[in-house]
Amino acid sequence: MENNQLKLENQICFKIYSAEREITKLYRNLLEELDVTYPQYLVLLVLWEEKSMTVKELGQKLFLDSGTLSPMLKRMEGNNLIERRRSLEDERMVIISLTKKGEDLKVKAQCIPSKLLENLSIDMKELKNLNQILSTILAKIQQKI
Protein backbone atom coordinates (compact mmCIF):
# COMPACT_ATOMS: atom_id res chain seq x y z
CA MET A 1 0.00 0.00 0.00
CA GLU A 2 1.65 3.20 -1.18
CA ASN A 3 1.40 6.35 0.86
CA ASN A 4 0.49 8.91 -1.75
CA GLN A 5 0.07 11.68 0.76
CA LEU A 6 3.82 11.75 1.34
CA LYS A 7 4.60 12.10 -2.35
CA LEU A 8 6.11 15.43 -3.30
CA GLU A 9 3.84 15.93 -6.28
CA ASN A 10 0.80 15.72 -4.04
CA GLN A 11 2.03 18.39 -1.66
CA ILE A 12 -0.14 21.41 -2.24
CA CYS A 13 2.02 23.41 0.15
CA PHE A 14 5.11 22.59 -1.86
CA LYS A 15 3.44 24.27 -4.81
CA ILE A 16 2.77 27.38 -2.77
CA TYR A 17 6.34 27.32 -1.48
CA SER A 18 7.71 26.94 -5.01
CA ALA A 19 5.37 29.48 -6.55
CA GLU A 20 6.31 32.04 -3.92
CA ARG A 21 9.98 31.75 -4.76
CA GLU A 22 9.48 31.73 -8.51
CA ILE A 23 7.29 34.81 -8.33
CA THR A 24 9.82 36.56 -6.11
CA LYS A 25 12.40 35.87 -8.80
CA LEU A 26 10.16 37.56 -11.37
CA TYR A 27 9.85 40.54 -9.04
CA ARG A 28 13.62 40.61 -8.54
CA ASN A 29 14.11 41.48 -12.20
CA LEU A 30 11.41 44.15 -12.16
CA LEU A 31 12.62 45.65 -8.88
CA GLU A 32 16.24 45.81 -9.93
CA GLU A 33 15.64 49.21 -11.44
CA LEU A 34 14.25 50.49 -8.12
CA ASP A 35 17.14 48.89 -6.23
CA VAL A 36 14.86 47.30 -3.62
CA THR A 37 14.08 43.72 -2.62
CA TYR A 38 10.56 42.29 -2.70
CA PRO A 39 9.97 42.66 1.07
CA GLN A 40 11.28 46.22 0.86
CA TYR A 41 8.89 46.86 -2.03
CA LEU A 42 6.04 45.69 0.20
CA VAL A 43 7.08 48.23 2.83
CA LEU A 44 7.03 50.92 0.16
CA LEU A 45 3.56 49.82 -1.02
CA VAL A 46 2.26 50.30 2.52
CA LEU A 47 3.94 53.68 2.95
CA TRP A 48 2.73 54.92 -0.42
CA GLU A 49 -0.79 54.35 0.89
CA GLU A 50 -0.24 55.81 4.36
CA LYS A 51 2.43 58.42 4.81
CA SER A 52 3.75 57.17 8.13
CA MET A 53 3.35 54.21 10.39
CA THR A 54 4.93 52.55 13.41
CA VAL A 55 7.06 49.43 13.08
CA LYS A 56 4.34 47.48 14.84
CA GLU A 57 1.62 48.61 12.43
CA LEU A 58 3.85 47.82 9.50
CA GLY A 59 4.42 44.38 10.97
CA GLN A 60 0.70 43.81 11.32
CA LYS A 61 0.10 44.69 7.70
CA LEU A 62 2.92 42.55 6.36
CA PHE A 63 2.77 39.74 8.95
CA LEU A 64 6.39 40.38 9.89
CA ASP A 65 7.88 40.88 13.34
CA SER A 66 10.53 43.29 14.56
CA GLY A 67 13.18 40.62 14.19
CA THR A 68 12.70 40.88 10.45
CA LEU A 69 11.64 44.49 10.15
CA SER A 70 14.20 46.21 12.36
CA PRO A 71 17.27 45.27 10.33
CA MET A 72 15.39 45.64 7.03
CA LEU A 73 14.18 49.14 7.90
CA LYS A 74 17.70 50.03 8.96
CA ARG A 75 18.93 49.00 5.53
CA MET A 76 16.18 51.02 3.87
CA GLU A 77 17.14 54.01 5.98
CA GLY A 78 20.74 53.49 4.90
CA ASN A 79 19.55 53.59 1.28
CA ASN A 80 17.74 56.83 2.03
CA LEU A 81 14.29 55.40 1.24
CA ILE A 82 12.73 55.94 4.65
CA GLU A 83 13.23 57.85 7.90
CA ARG A 84 12.91 56.46 11.41
CA ARG A 85 12.11 58.56 14.42
CA ARG A 86 10.92 57.82 17.92
CA SER A 87 7.38 58.87 18.71
CA LEU A 88 7.22 61.84 21.05
CA GLU A 89 4.03 60.61 22.74
CA ASP A 90 5.37 57.11 23.35
CA GLU A 91 9.10 56.68 23.12
CA ARG A 92 8.78 52.94 22.73
CA MET A 93 7.41 53.37 19.24
CA VAL A 94 9.41 54.11 16.11
CA ILE A 95 7.62 55.95 13.34
CA ILE A 96 8.57 55.09 9.78
CA SER A 97 8.03 57.57 6.99
CA LEU A 98 9.12 58.01 3.40
CA THR A 99 11.93 60.27 2.31
CA LYS A 100 11.57 62.31 -0.87
CA LYS A 101 13.48 59.57 -2.67
CA GLY A 102 11.17 56.89 -1.30
CA GLU A 103 8.10 58.92 -2.23
CA ASP A 104 9.40 59.56 -5.73
CA LEU A 105 10.03 55.88 -6.39
CA LYS A 106 6.26 55.43 -6.65
CA VAL A 107 6.31 56.85 -10.17
CA LYS A 108 8.86 54.29 -11.29
CA ALA A 109 6.82 51.56 -9.63
CA GLN A 110 3.59 52.26 -11.51
CA CYS A 111 4.37 49.78 -14.24
CA ILE A 112 5.42 46.93 -11.97
CA PRO A 113 2.04 45.31 -11.21
CA SER A 114 1.04 45.09 -14.85
CA LYS A 115 4.47 43.88 -15.93
CA LEU A 116 4.40 41.21 -13.27
CA LEU A 117 0.96 40.00 -14.33
CA GLU A 118 2.18 39.95 -17.89
CA ASN A 119 5.08 37.73 -16.80
CA LEU A 120 2.70 35.43 -14.96
CA SER A 121 0.42 35.34 -18.00
CA ILE A 122 -2.48 34.05 -16.00
CA ASP A 123 -5.98 34.96 -17.04
CA MET A 124 -8.12 37.25 -14.95
CA LYS A 125 -10.65 34.59 -14.06
CA GLU A 126 -8.02 32.28 -12.63
CA LEU A 127 -6.38 35.19 -10.88
CA LYS A 128 -9.55 36.17 -9.07
CA ASN A 129 -10.11 32.55 -8.20
CA LEU A 130 -6.62 32.20 -6.78
CA ASN A 131 -7.01 35.44 -4.88
CA GLN A 132 -10.22 34.24 -3.31
CA ILE A 133 -8.88 30.85 -2.27
CA LEU A 134 -5.70 32.30 -0.76
CA SER A 135 -7.74 34.90 1.12
CA THR A 136 -9.86 32.13 2.58
CA ILE A 137 -6.82 30.12 3.64
CA LEU A 138 -5.09 33.14 5.14
CA ALA A 139 -8.19 34.12 7.06
CA LYS A 140 -8.56 30.62 8.43
CA ILE A 141 -4.95 30.40 9.53
CA GLN A 142 -4.92 33.88 11.01
CA GLN A 143 -8.05 33.12 12.93
CA LYS A 144 -6.35 30.20 14.65
CA ILE A 145 -3.50 32.33 15.96
Place this chain on the structure above:
Amino acid sequence: MENNQLKLENQICFKIYSAEREITKLYRNLLEELDVTYPQYLVLLVLWEEKSMTVKELGQKLFLDSGTLSPMLKRMEGNNLIERRRSLEDERMVIISLTKKGEDLKVKAQCIPSKLLENLSIDMKELKNLNQILSTILAKIQQKI
Protein backbone atom coordinates in the same frame (compact mmCIF):
# COMPACT_ATOMS: atom_id res chain seq x y z
CA MET B 1 -7.13 59.15 -9.94
CA GLU B 2 -6.05 56.47 -7.51
CA ASN B 3 -3.60 53.77 -8.48
CA ASN B 4 -5.31 50.68 -7.15
CA GLN B 5 -2.75 48.36 -8.62
CA LEU B 6 -0.19 49.57 -6.09
CA LYS B 7 -2.47 48.90 -3.14
CA LEU B 8 -1.29 46.13 -0.89
CA GLU B 9 -4.69 44.48 -0.69
CA ASN B 10 -4.73 44.05 -4.44
CA GLN B 11 -1.38 42.32 -4.56
CA ILE B 12 -2.10 38.72 -5.40
CA CYS B 13 1.58 37.91 -4.93
CA PHE B 14 1.53 39.32 -1.44
CA LYS B 15 -1.13 36.76 -0.62
CA ILE B 16 1.04 33.96 -1.93
CA TYR B 17 4.00 35.35 -0.01
CA SER B 18 1.95 35.58 3.20
CA ALA B 19 0.27 32.22 2.74
CA GLU B 20 3.62 30.55 2.22
CA ARG B 21 4.94 31.84 5.52
CA GLU B 22 1.78 31.13 7.47
CA ILE B 23 1.66 27.58 6.16
CA THR B 24 5.32 27.10 6.98
CA LYS B 25 4.48 28.13 10.53
CA LEU B 26 1.78 25.46 10.67
CA TYR B 27 4.33 22.93 9.47
CA ARG B 28 6.82 24.14 12.06
CA ASN B 29 4.57 22.91 14.84
CA LEU B 30 3.95 19.57 13.17
CA LEU B 31 7.61 19.05 12.28
CA GLU B 32 8.87 19.90 15.74
CA GLU B 33 8.45 16.27 16.76
CA LEU B 34 10.63 15.15 13.83
CA ASP B 35 13.18 17.86 14.60
CA VAL B 36 13.41 19.03 10.98
CA THR B 37 12.61 22.28 9.20
CA TYR B 38 10.13 22.50 6.34
CA PRO B 39 12.80 22.53 3.59
CA GLN B 40 14.51 19.59 5.29
CA TYR B 41 11.17 17.80 5.35
CA LEU B 42 10.92 18.33 1.59
CA VAL B 43 14.32 16.68 1.15
CA LEU B 44 13.08 13.74 3.21
CA LEU B 45 9.90 13.49 1.10
CA VAL B 46 12.04 13.15 -2.02
CA LEU B 47 14.36 10.60 -0.47
CA TRP B 48 11.48 8.53 0.90
CA GLU B 49 10.35 8.14 -2.71
CA GLU B 50 13.79 7.48 -4.19
CA LYS B 51 16.44 5.96 -2.02
CA SER B 52 19.32 8.07 -3.28
CA MET B 53 19.91 11.06 -5.46
CA THR B 54 22.60 13.56 -6.41
CA VAL B 55 22.53 17.12 -5.07
CA LYS B 56 21.75 18.34 -8.56
CA GLU B 57 18.74 16.04 -8.97
CA LEU B 58 17.49 17.05 -5.55
CA GLY B 59 17.85 20.67 -6.57
CA GLN B 60 15.86 20.08 -9.75
CA LYS B 61 13.01 18.50 -7.81
CA LEU B 62 12.89 21.20 -5.15
CA PHE B 63 13.93 24.18 -7.33
CA LEU B 64 16.86 24.87 -5.03
CA ASP B 65 20.50 25.42 -5.95
CA SER B 66 23.67 24.18 -4.30
CA GLY B 67 24.01 27.48 -2.49
CA THR B 68 20.97 26.51 -0.46
CA LEU B 69 21.28 22.74 -0.52
CA SER B 70 24.94 22.28 0.34
CA PRO B 71 24.80 23.83 3.80
CA MET B 72 21.34 22.38 4.48
CA LEU B 73 22.44 18.87 3.57
CA LYS B 74 25.50 19.31 5.75
CA ARG B 75 23.22 20.14 8.67
CA MET B 76 21.06 17.12 7.91
CA GLU B 77 24.15 14.96 7.81
CA GLY B 78 25.16 16.43 11.16
CA ASN B 79 21.75 15.41 12.52
CA ASN B 80 22.34 11.92 11.19
CA LEU B 81 19.37 12.03 8.81
CA ILE B 82 21.29 11.53 5.56
CA GLU B 83 24.65 10.40 4.23
CA ARG B 84 26.72 12.15 1.60
CA ARG B 85 29.25 10.38 -0.56
CA ARG B 86 31.04 11.25 -3.77
CA SER B 87 30.01 9.25 -6.80
CA LEU B 88 32.68 6.80 -7.91
CA GLU B 89 31.81 7.17 -11.61
CA ASP B 90 31.90 10.97 -11.52
CA GLU B 91 33.66 12.52 -8.58
CA ARG B 92 32.01 15.87 -9.17
CA MET B 93 28.70 14.49 -7.99
CA VAL B 94 27.65 13.95 -4.40
CA ILE B 95 25.08 11.25 -3.75
CA ILE B 96 22.63 11.82 -0.93
CA SER B 97 20.96 8.86 0.78
CA LEU B 98 18.96 8.27 3.91
CA THR B 99 20.39 6.89 7.11
CA LYS B 100 18.40 4.36 9.13
CA LYS B 101 17.24 7.27 11.29
CA GLY B 102 16.14 9.26 8.24
CA GLU B 103 14.35 6.23 6.79
CA ASP B 104 12.59 5.50 10.06
CA LEU B 105 11.27 9.05 10.36
CA LYS B 106 8.84 8.23 7.57
CA VAL B 107 6.60 6.38 10.02
CA LYS B 108 6.36 9.40 12.28
CA ALA B 109 5.64 11.57 9.24
CA GLN B 110 2.63 9.60 8.04
CA CYS B 111 0.18 11.74 9.97
CA ILE B 112 1.61 15.10 8.89
CA PRO B 113 -0.22 15.67 5.57
CA SER B 114 -3.64 14.98 7.05
CA LYS B 115 -2.93 17.05 10.15
CA LEU B 116 -1.77 19.93 8.00
CA LEU B 117 -4.88 19.82 5.84
CA GLU B 118 -6.93 19.69 8.99
CA ASN B 119 -5.19 22.86 10.19
CA LEU B 120 -5.82 24.54 6.85
CA SER B 121 -9.44 23.43 6.99
CA ILE B 122 -9.96 24.03 3.32
CA ASP B 123 -12.46 21.92 1.42
CA MET B 124 -11.34 19.42 -1.16
CA LYS B 125 -12.89 21.25 -4.09
CA GLU B 126 -11.03 24.46 -3.32
CA LEU B 127 -7.86 22.49 -2.70
CA LYS B 128 -7.95 20.86 -6.12
CA ASN B 129 -8.74 24.23 -7.65
CA LEU B 130 -5.79 25.87 -5.89
CA ASN B 131 -3.54 23.00 -6.88
CA GLN B 132 -4.52 23.37 -10.51
CA ILE B 133 -4.01 27.13 -10.63
CA LEU B 134 -0.63 26.99 -8.92
CA SER B 135 0.49 24.22 -11.26
CA THR B 136 -0.45 26.38 -14.21
CA ILE B 137 1.43 29.37 -12.85
CA LEU B 138 4.49 27.32 -12.01
CA ALA B 139 4.52 25.73 -15.42
CA LYS B 140 4.29 29.11 -17.12
CA ILE B 141 7.08 30.61 -15.06
CA GLN B 142 9.32 27.58 -15.39
CA GLN B 143 8.81 27.60 -19.11
CA LYS B 144 10.18 31.14 -19.34
CA ILE B 145 13.45 30.26 -17.62
Place this chain on the structure above:
DNA sequence: TAAAATTAAATTGCATACAATTTAATTTTA
Protein backbone atom coordinates in the same frame (compact mmCIF):
# COMPACT_ATOMS: atom_id res chain seq x y z
C1' DT C 1 46.13 14.54 -26.34
C1' DA C 2 46.75 19.02 -24.20
C1' DA C 3 44.19 23.25 -23.68
C1' DA C 4 39.56 25.10 -23.40
C1' DA C 5 34.98 24.64 -22.08
C1' DT C 6 31.64 22.66 -19.24
C1' DT C 7 29.72 20.76 -15.16
C1' DA C 8 28.69 19.67 -10.02
C1' DA C 9 29.35 21.19 -5.45
C1' DA C 10 30.96 24.18 -2.32
C1' DT C 11 31.84 28.74 -0.76
C1' DT C 12 31.08 33.75 -0.09
C1' DG C 13 28.29 37.57 0.76
C1' DC C 14 23.97 39.55 1.49
C1' DA C 15 19.01 39.69 2.73
C1' DT C 16 15.27 37.77 4.66
C1' DA C 17 12.42 35.01 8.45
C1' DC C 18 11.55 33.89 13.04
C1' DA C 19 12.00 32.17 17.96
C1' DA C 20 13.80 33.80 22.05
C1' DT C 21 15.84 37.25 24.72
C1' DT C 22 16.96 41.98 26.02
C1' DT C 23 16.19 46.87 26.68
C1' DA C 24 13.65 50.80 27.52
C1' DA C 25 9.27 52.99 28.10
C1' DT C 26 4.57 52.89 29.63
C1' DT C 27 0.65 51.08 32.04
C1' DT C 28 -1.40 48.45 35.62
C1' DT C 29 -1.95 47.17 40.16
C1' DA C 30 -1.28 46.31 44.92
Place this chain on the structure above:
DNA sequence: TAAAATTAAATTGTATGCAATTTAATTTTA
Protein backbone atom coordinates in the same frame (compact mmCIF):
# COMPACT_ATOMS: atom_id res chain seq x y z
C1' DT D 1 2.93 55.84 43.97
C1' DA D 2 6.35 52.20 43.81
C1' DA D 3 6.70 47.53 42.19
C1' DA D 4 4.93 44.38 38.74
C1' DA D 5 3.26 43.60 34.31
C1' DT D 6 2.97 44.85 29.68
C1' DT D 7 4.47 46.68 25.42
C1' DA D 8 7.50 48.18 21.27
C1' DA D 9 11.86 47.68 19.16
C1' DA D 10 16.11 45.92 18.92
C1' DT D 11 19.24 42.16 19.34
C1' DT D 12 20.91 37.34 19.14
C1' DG D 13 21.24 33.04 17.05
C1' DT D 14 19.93 29.81 13.56
C1' DA D 15 18.21 28.47 8.98
C1' DT D 16 17.01 29.38 4.66
C1' DG D 17 17.43 31.50 -0.35
C1' DC D 18 20.09 33.08 -4.07
C1' DA D 19 23.60 35.56 -7.08
C1' DA D 20 28.25 35.25 -7.97
C1' DT D 21 32.54 33.07 -7.52
C1' DT D 22 35.64 29.22 -6.70
C1' DT D 23 37.27 24.50 -6.91
C1' DA D 24 37.75 20.14 -8.75
C1' DA D 25 36.48 16.79 -12.12
C1' DT D 26 35.01 15.62 -16.71
C1' DT D 27 34.13 16.44 -21.50
C1' DT D 28 34.93 18.81 -25.73
C1' DT D 29 37.72 20.54 -29.13
C1' DA D 30 41.53 22.29 -31.67
